[in-house]
Amino acid sequence: MAQQHLDPSGPFPVQDGTTALGGYLRSQATEFLRSLRQHRESGAAGDTADAARALRRAARRISGTLHTFRPLLDADWSDALRPELAWLSGTLAQEHAYGERLERLGDALQRLTTAGPAPAARLPQQAPATNALTVGAAKAAALLDRQLTLARTRAHSTALQALGSSRFHAVADNVAVLASEVPLSGADTGLNKLALEAESRLAEAVAALRHTGHPYNADADTPWHHVRLLLRLHRYAQEVVLDDPRADPRLCEAAHALNTHRDAAEAAAAAAQAARTPRIAPPTAYALGVLHADQRHEVEAARIEFRQAWQRERVGTP
């Protein structure tokens, strides 16, 4: 699928702005309510996780759309709903994030200790170095497992409490309103203009990104995290104006790279955090240091991957 850039002078699938916006918000609100029912009725853990993912997905789309197309919507209503949706999707995302982080760090430790040719090809004098990391890596894996499993369990409880709270019921009521009737501001123009503005904000933020060349400098991550959010808003705005739920695959690649960037940055921070656990053994701390640096290099690799995907997206080649 070729990407359609939002050129107001070009061939663009024009439709009534508020019809497209209303249709999109209604369908996402319906999806929100459907996944909520599914979440309540699901028994198996896998089903619950799928339902929670669908719920977060719809909540992010509603929140992003309220943001990008704010002038077309009832301002008081949407300004009140947006932070509540952000709270909800943020709270629901935690449990999943801790699980993913544990898996990412476990895979990395596995890779760091098992990389290499078959044992027969190893030189004898290199065996001690390999073993030293192996011992520390096993202890580091156990430590991370304890810490992140505990955090995930807590996040699970917090999510369950959130879904039973009156705060959540107020959000669900507002989304139910949205499913039947979208509160519009009365303005009936500017849908494409607002979508173009979202695209411009993204393009400007990407242009301002610098490759720092300092992979260990977590302070430099912030503009990249910001671009990740702006890319998300751009994709949702595209879904609204193109009336097509399938985003451009190249935008998906760029988004995927920025998700990896975020995941690797948080995994690196988790490794650093685990290394500050009192009374750990030096080999464990050493393995966590290797792991931290490895994840910071994954952060760097994700930046390069994003730039390549973005470049392909810009020049329009597949």
Added chain:
Amino acid sequence: MAQQHLDPSGPFPVQDGTTALGGYLRSQATEFLRSLRQHRESGAAGDTADAARALRRAARRISGTLHTFRPLLDADWSDALRPELAWLSGTLAQEHAYGERLERLGDALQRLTTAGPAPAARLPQQAPATNALTVGAAKAAALLDRQLTLARTRAHSTALQALGSSRFHAVADNVAVLASEVPLSGADTGLNKLALEAESRLAEAVAALRHTGHPYNADADTPWHHVRLLLRLHRYAQEVVLDDPRADPRLCEAAHALNTHRDAAEAAAAAAQAARTPRIAPPTAYALGVLHADQRHEVEAARIEFRQAWQRERVGTP
């Protein structure tokens, strides 16, 4: 300067083979003896280091030339001299290598802890992570300084002992013979053929290199170290047959990348070794883990740099 590939059918500066070989070996032997005098007469540490570097440089060139052009030389004589020259340049290289390694690791630790924007731009919650690495990095730097300075001091004593030994005097006597009269085998052809064979061995070894994608796998370094030695032999053979002491700048880039590869691999091993020091604090071990991984990524970067330089060398673009 454009590179001249050694095509026997092409326009090639043909000269009498043994004349070129003899001239080259005599000039390197003269250089060896000159730097040896300079080393003995030098007072300042910097002058001594320069003289030792020139001595190693000549010893490597003589040894490599004896290897590549072995059929043209008195076999017994050159087979006896080569390992002695290797012993000498290896022994003299150690002190310098420990000093360079300490500098490389110190610079890396500096970079790891000071990278980032001005303090005002930092977010407050990121300060503890930065400080944790800073504390460990300072201790790691002190530990590496102690260990590598001790090793360098020992290497210095070993080098002084070597230069005063009867074994060394035998080497110097043999090199003095070489400066006046090169012991030839009697064969008078095949200089270009032997140089081409050295080039072929290099090309085959480069073609067999694989990018492992496992930056922490030190076992995979060996073929790269071998290519480094073959590239050195190729460069020296070029110096002989082209009668030009200035190697092609692109070959210099490739050689530089492989030197960095070797230095980073040894620095990574030194960081891992330091982490096995008994009773170090966990933050020190953590910083050494970060440092180890950082140097392994420098190993990876050097491989990419080598491939790029080699590609430029092959296609003949500047």
